[in-house]
Amino acid sequence: MSFIRKPRIDLPNQRANAIGLLKQDYEGGMSTLCAGCGHDSITAAIVEAFWELSIPPEKVVKLSGIGCSSKTPAYFMSGAHGFNSVHGRMPSVATGAQAGNRELICIGVSGDGDSLSIGFGQFGHAVRRNLNMIYIIENNGVYGLTKGQFSAAADKGSKAKKGDINQWKNIDSVSTAISMGSSFVARSFSGDREQLVTLLKAGIMHPGCAIIDVVSPCVTFNNHPGSTKSYTYTRDHYHPASQTDFVPQANEIRASYAEGESIIVELHDGSKLLLKKTDSGYDATNRSSVMRYLEQQRARGEVVTGLLYINAELPEMHRIYRTSDTPMKDLEYEDLNPGSEELAKLQARMR
Amino acid sequence: MSEVRVNDFVLKIGTVNGTGSASANGLLLKALFRMGIPVTGKNLFPSNIQGLPTWYGIRVSHKGYMSRALRVDVLVAMNAQTYQRDMENLCPGGFLVYDSTWPRERELVRKDITVLGVPLAKLCNENFSDSRVRILMKNIAYVGVLAALLNIDTTILQKLIEETFASKPKLIESNMKAINLGYDYAMNNFTCPLPVRVEAMGDNSKHIMIDGNSAAALGCLYAGATVGAWYPITPSTGMMDAFKAYCKKYRIDQETGKKNYVIVQAEDELAAAGIVLGANWVGARAFTPTSGPGISLMSEFIGFAYYAEIPSVFFNVQRVGPSTGMPTRTQQCDIMMCAYASHGDTCHPMLLPANPYECFEMAVRAFDISESLQTPVFVLSDLDIGMNDWMIPELQWDDSYKPDRGKVLTSDDVDKLEKFYRYLDTDGDGIAARTLPGENPKGAYFVRGSGHNKHGMYTESSEEYKDLVDRLLVKWKTARNLVPKPVVRSARQETSIGIIAYGSSDGAVLEALDYLADMEIHADYMRVRAFPFNGEVTEFVESHETIFVVEQNRDAQLRSLLILETNTDARKLVAVLHYNGMPIPAQCVLEGICEHLQVRLVV
Numbered sequence: 001m002s003f004i005r006k007p008r009i010d011l012p013n014q015r016a017n018a019i020g021l022l023k024q025d026y027e028g029g030m031s032t033l034c035a036g037c038g039h040d041s042i043t044a045a046i047v048e049a050f051w052e053l054s055i056p057p058e059k060v061v062k063l064s065g066i067g068c069s070s071k072t073p074a075y076f077m078s079g080a081h082g083f084n085s086v087h088g089r090m091p092s093v094a095t096g097a098q099a100g101n102r103e104l105i106c107i108g109v110s111g112d113g114d115s116l117s118i119g120f121g122q123f124g125h126a127v128r129r130n131l132n133m134i135y136i137i138e139n140n141g142v143y144g145l146t147k148g149q150f151s152a153a154a155d156k157g158s159k160a161k162k163g164d165i166n167q168w169k170n171i172d173s174v175s176t177a178i179s180m181g182s183s184f185v186a187r188s189f190s191g192d193r194e195q196l197v198t199l200l201k202a203g204i205m206h207p208g209c210a211i212i213d214v215v216s217p218c219v220t221f222n223n224h225p226g227s228t229k230s231y232t233y234t235r236d237h238y239h240p241a242s243q244t245d246f247v248p249q250a251n252e253i254r255a256s257y258a259e260g261e262s263i264i265v266e267l268h269d270g271s272k273l274l275l276k277k278t279d280s281g282y283d284a285t286n287r288s289s290v291m292r293y294l295e296q297q298r299a300r301g302e303v304v305t306g307l308l309y310i311n312a313e314l315p316e317m318h319r320i321y322r323t324s325d326t327p328m329k330d331l332e333y334e335d336l337n338p339g340s341e342e343l344a345k346l347q348a349r350m351r
Numbered sequence: 352m353s354e355v356r357v358n359d360f361v362l363k364i365g366t367v368n369g370t371g372s373a374s375a376n377g378l379l380l381k382a383l384f385r386m387g388i389p390v391t392g393k394n395l396f397p398s399n400i401q402g403l404p405t406w407y408g409i410r411v412s413h414k415g416y417m418s419r420a421l422r423v424d425v426l427v428a429m430n431a432q433t434y435q436r437d438m439e440n441l442c443p444g445g446f447l448v449y450d451s452t453w454p455r456e457r458e459l460v461r462k463d464i465t466v467l468g469v470p471l472a473k474l475c476n477e478n479f480s481d482s483r484v485r486i487l488m489k490n491i492a493y494v495g496v497l498a499a500l501l502n503i504d505t506t507i508l509q510k511l512i513e514e515t516f517a518s519k520p521k522l523i524e525s526n527m528k529a530i531n532l533g534y535d536y537a538m539n540n541f542t543c544p545l546p547v548r549v550e551a552m553g554d555n556s557k558h559i560m561i562d563g564n565s566a567a568a569l570g571c572l573y574a575g576a577t578v579g580a581w582y583p584i585t586p587s588t589g590m591m592d593a594f595k596a597y598c599k600k601y602r603i604d605q606e607t608g609k610k611n612y613v614i615v616q617a618e619d620e621l622a623a624a625g626i627v628l629g630a631n632w633v634g635a636r637a638f639t640p641t642s643g644p645g646i647s648l649m650s651e652f653i654g655f656a657y658y659a660e661i662p663s664v665f666f667n668v669q670r671v672g673p674s675t676g677m678p679t680r681t682q683q684c685d686i687m688m689c690a691y692a693s694h695g696d697t698c699h700p701m702l703l704p705a706n707p708y709e710c711f712e713m714a715v716r717a718f719d720i721s722e723s724l725q726t727p728v729f730v731l732s733d734l735d736i737g738m739n740d741w742m743i744p745e746l747q748w749d750d751s752y753k754p755d756r757g758k759v760l761t762s763d764d765v766d767k768l769e770k771f772y773r774y775l776d777t778d779g780d781g782i783a784a785r786t787l788p789g790e791n792p793k794g795a796y797f798v799r800g801s802g803h804n805k806h807g808m809y810t811e812s813s814e815e816y817k818d819l820v821d822r823l824l825v826k827w828k829t830a831r832n833l834v835p836k837p838v839v840r841s842a843r844q845e846t847s848i849g850i851i852a853y854g855s856s857d858g859a860v861l862e863a864l865d866y867l868a869d870m871e872i873h874a875d876y877m878r879v880r881a882f883p884f885n886g887e888v889t890e891f892v893e894s895h896e897t898i899f900v901v902e903q904n905r906d907a908q909l910r911s912l913l914i915l916e917t918n919t920d921a922r923k924l925v926a927v928l929h930y931n932g933m934p935i936p937a938q939c940v941l942e943g944i945c946e947h948l949q950v951r952l953v954v
Contacts, residue, residue, distance in 0.1 A: 058792040061633070074809070079792030083632060084799040085625065086651050092622035096629020096637060097788070099578045099613040104633065104789050125618040324609040328577035329634035329787065331611055333754055336575040338601045340748040347745055350559035351384065
């Protein structure tokens with residue numbers, strides 16, 4: 001992961017957010033990915049989402065595994081601690097970080113190679129624990145750093161740059177996550193900044209594991225005719241299932257929004273998600289109808305996007321464990337150590 | 352004619368696993384302990400849940416020998432499947448107690464032993480109605496038989512039963528009934544006590560009975576560990592079970608009912624290691640208990656933690672390898688793997704407890720060392736220490752103890768700096784200060800397993816890479832003075848012979864030293880307690896001409912480590928090895944040494 005320090009350019013008339021920070025304050029080092037890489041657009045969307053939510057960067061931890069996608073935490077929020085872990089194991093490090101300090105806002109950036117092959121198990125268990133984090137899968141269908149092998153996310157029949165046709169069925173992170181009982185599953189496209197920023201904000205505020213799969217074309221190895229993860233293919237088959245608005249805690253929902261064809265999901269802090277139904281009558285809170293719809297659209301080769309499933313009531317890891325509100329790392333040693341007298345009492349029973 | 356052996360014999364009980372014999376055996380062990388007699392209990396059990404043979408061996412030794420003795424003086428054969436084998440294992444003059452409810456096969460006879468039949472099943476069937484209770488009480492009844500035969504104080508047995516079932520008085524009654532059934536039958540039918548028997552002796556009130564896994568868990572509790580991540584694996588599982596039990600007792604907020612601990616049962620050992628790293632990274636003390644196969648799986652993260660300098664504590668309760676090996680048997684076979692675990696140039700501190708007492712102490716110390724050095728630390732015990740019942744001096748705790756969290760900068764510290772650089776060694780000890788996430792944006796840094804420089808930035812520069820890994824060697828030198836020193840026991844007279852051992856081999860060596868001294872063979876003994884080897888270890892190696900390195904693995908792994916790390920002449924290190932999966936007996940040490948010295952061993 002090459003690193004180039006980014007020169008800071010202070011532009012006039014920049015807007016500060018509620019905690020007085022500029023958007024630049026949420027940026028990181030200069031990206032060394034290929035020009036036009038979808039991942040860089042996602043990085044920009046992350047910067048925007050955190051800036052808009054006025055989250056202090058030091059309250060955030062950014063984690064990743066191995067691969068092009070996993071390089072990107074170095075490119076945003078240099079005021080947040082980062083952890084570029086080993087291949088496919090980001091979720092376990094995130095679990096530990098959450099276990100040790102539940103107040104941290106945890107963003108994990110992974111890729112289809114990182115999460116759907118070597119890291120498939122850990123991906124599943126982050127979902128199973130409903131670990132309070134945003135889990136982004138930057139999905140381009142190929143291994144970029146090793147020069148263009150198909151990943152498990154590549155569609156059957158998709159063509160590689162050198163002409164090979166993929167013979168294997170793909171693993172779809174979205175339907176897998178929903179079937180595993182995920183509490184928040186979204187898909188977006190790196191080319192749709194507006195939708196992506198909204199979904200990221202919703203994911204950040206969601207009290208559980210927010211899986212956001214983002215189709216993010218690899219301009220070098222997977223952006224040719226015959227690829228189903230190219231910019232052209234994705235644009236042609238792009239199908240938003242629902243439109244989501246994120247309404248912060250302080251703001252009121254305008255009445256014209258809420259009537260009739262919207263579903264409102266209230267998050268733990270009082271902020272709300274407004275899911276506007278499209279013509280299809282898509283209901284992101286109904287798991288079985290979501291699965292049916294996704295299967296239908298898959299058969300048509302559509303790339304269904306939007307907040308596809310949500311259950312804001314599913315308890316996250318600490319709620320299930322009934323962990324103390326004080327982060328583990330802040331507990332006083334005096335409260336953790338029973339002392340010599342207790343040790344003597346305990347040992348009285350060992351005779 | 353059997354010789355009289357008072358407070359010096361081995362009692363073995365053969366049962367079928369899953370029949371509840373553990374509580375009966377525990378009762379026996381504690382009764383002997385309360386009579387003031389040094390005692391140890393060792394399990395020999397199958398990797399199975401129910402229906403296979405299992406044995407429990409109790410060694411009673413007025414001299415305080417704790418290692419496994421090869422002889423068996425009294426055998427309770429509760430398992431018809433193993434009668435023959437059990438009988439063969441008895442030493443001449445020994446006593447075989449069996450359930451005479453059913454006739455024994457004719458060929459099962461030996462003229463040099465005494466066979467004592469007690470109709471245990473019949474007695475229990477006549478006196479208890481429930482079928483499960485009958486099975487359980489058969490075990491308690493043999494405790495009664497042994498109380499009569501061995502002269503065990505029945506008032507102590509009664510007290511123990513009353514304490515155990517204080518909340519269930521009905522069970523006190525039934526257990527005592529079973530004890531008396533056995534006791535009365537033996538008193539009425541045999542000459543009690545046997546020549547092999549116990550007599551109350553010293554005072555064990557300053558000692559306790561505990562297994563190493565529980566003691567290590569207690570150490571984690573007292574060290575202030577708040578996050579435990581694990582994947583169940585024999586023989587380490589008991590450690591997390593114990594940690595959980597202690598946490599439930601001491602770490603639940605009385606007012607809110609909320610927990611001051613997080614125990615994550617991970618999806619596998621790889622995840623357990625990741626969780627430990629993540630938690631330590633954010634500033635919580637975190638650990639994982641595992642066994643050899645788990646370390647193999649965790650190795651990638653171990654190398655990561657070494658290079659990225661993340662504190663992390665790994666307990667390896669060793670079992671027989673390679674591969675799945677024999678999960679319920681003991682060995683010291685992972686010392687080489689743990690020393691250099693993971694790819695690339697890596698080396699890790701290891702602490703080597705010899706008994707549960709040290710499991711407790713070293714668990715606490717492991718966290719301090721790991722956080723001071725910002726590196727993974729191993730605590731290597733084994734099945735023998737971890738799962739068997741040891742008599743040890745009472746554990747001590749110093750209330751003035753404060754955890755050594757190492758060089759951690761607070762948010763205020765960071766504010767005072769012009770700039771924070773994660774891997775800058777400003778003190779010359781090879782250790783750079785770290786910051787914790789969640790506190791100060793100025794202290795933010797990026798942890799990575801890829802090349803990085805002293806400023807914490809990614810690098811592919813040869814100079815910067817080398818600079819960093821060379822600093823890790825400076826840290827390794829610092830580690831030498833942080834880890835526990837060896838324990839040296841000098842011979843009564845000057846000698847050029849040395850013995851080196853570690854961990855659970857200690858008991859066998861200590862016992863063998865007495866036998867050797869009786870034969871006028873004198874040896875200095877050093878028990879290594881940590882890696883990297885400190886100066887004392889090198890000195891001991893240099894100052895002896897012949898050194899026996901006693902260990903429980905096939906490949907003489909500690910010997911190899913000594914050769915690698917001390918540059919000593921390999922020829923003077925003589926391997927004495929025991930690796931069949933059973934705990935090493937003194938006899939093995941004695942034979943190994945005598946054979947090399949060409950001394951005829953007179954038993």
